[in-house]
Amino acid sequence: LxxxxxxxxxxxxxxxxxHKSSSQHDRTSAIGDxxxxxxxFLGDAYLEVIATRLIFSRYPHLAAGRQAQxxxxxxxxxxxxxxxxxxxxQDRLKAGEGERELAKASGKILADVFEAYVAAVILSDPVDGFKRAEIWLTELWAPILLREFGPISADGGATFNEYNQNAKQELQQKIVGKDVKLEYVESRPMEQTKHMQRYYISLFLTGWGYEKQLLGSGEGQNKVEAGNRAAMDAMVKNKDIIDExxxxLSALREQRRMEAAAKESNSGAEP
Structure with missing residues (x-):
């Protein structure tokens, strides 16, 4: 951290x-109260700007819609x-009579508190505050970017994770044979965010010695994209299983080809 x-x-x-419940609200005091x-309100805007700057510089080759995601x-x-x-x-929050309200809505409130802290870092240091916040947030976000959107190459672009609209089909052809099944399952309900809908898909393999083995997960603006991203995720995170x-499958196909050739040869040799 x-x-x-x-x-x-x-x-x-x-x-x-x-929290406002512990403050003597005074509209004439913009800072003291x-x-x-x-x-x-201000921190939310700073986070959007800093995240946009980071994504625009590190993933410049991605479409604007993907950058927004x-x-x-x-x-x-x-x-x-x-x-x-x-x-x-959460240990530093101060509330008055509204303390119960904090407990009920802790998730949203803690997100608001984080946004407020970002604003405080910037406002308290007019010279270097924005730079300090940007460096800090970049370090915080880096593991998410690396884990979910791919490593960043020397020239600033992701080394993989360009959207592959044929990923499901390619994976199907690569590993699915008789009694082998790939299941794409919604892992959580669709979410409506500020900018778009988000779907979440997990991919499971049954066959080749595995039973409902989680291969990968993906998210997207629709189920098709989320499924393709799950297949892409599987081919990176579980490359060993996919290759195995x-x-x-290749060995099985070769065996069947040889058996078919032998059968044809034997039938041709019969008088």
């Missing part, structure tokens, strides 16, 4: 962790909540 950038003591160091609800993955509430919990932000199955 990257080192958390510190915010100097003052209103911006406290505000990301102050700051809460995370105010800061998260990656950005959505980086800035969605689940991701930000995970970061908040990793830094134990392909060798077995």
């Amino acid at each position: 990257p080192t958390l950038p510190q915010v100097p003591d003052g209103p911006y160091s406290r505000a990301p962790f102050v 700051m809460t995370y609800e105010r800061l998260e 990656i950005r959505e993955r980086l800035v969605k509430n689940d991701t930000l909540t995970h970061f908040s919990m990793a830094y134990r932000f 199955a392909a060798r077995k």
Whole structure:
């Protein structure tokens, strides 16, 4: 986990962790009475900008729609909540009578708190704040990008993970034979995000000595894309299993070809 950038003591160091229920709301005080609800509005915009800059520079060859998908993955509430919990932000929250409300909506609130902290880092340091936040967030997001969207090449482009609309068909031809089945199953309900729908598909193999073996998973704007990305994921993350199955299928086909040739030869030799 990257080192958390510190915010100097003052209103911006406290505000990301102050709920309005514990604050004496004063519309005339823009900073002294700051809460995370105010800061998260700005932090949300900073996160979008920083994520866009990162994706545009590291994955310049991807279509704009695909870049938007990656950005959505980086800035969605689940991701930000995970970061908040990793830094134990929940232990720093201050609430008054609204404490029960915090417990009920902890996921969304922790995402808001993370956005507020990003804004606090930037606002508290007008000279270097944005740069510090960008470096920190890039380090935080790097494992997600590497794990889900492919390693980054020296020239700034991903070394793989260009969308392959024929991935399911190619995998089918490569390893599926008699009594072998590939199952594409929705792993979670469709999500409607700010920008688009998201579908989630997991791919399982039955056959070649495996029973419902998870090969890969994918997500996309529709089920077809999610399924193809699951197949792409399988061919990278479980290449050993795929190669083993392909060798077995090839050997089986060769055996059948030889048996058919021998049968034809024998029938031709009969008087």
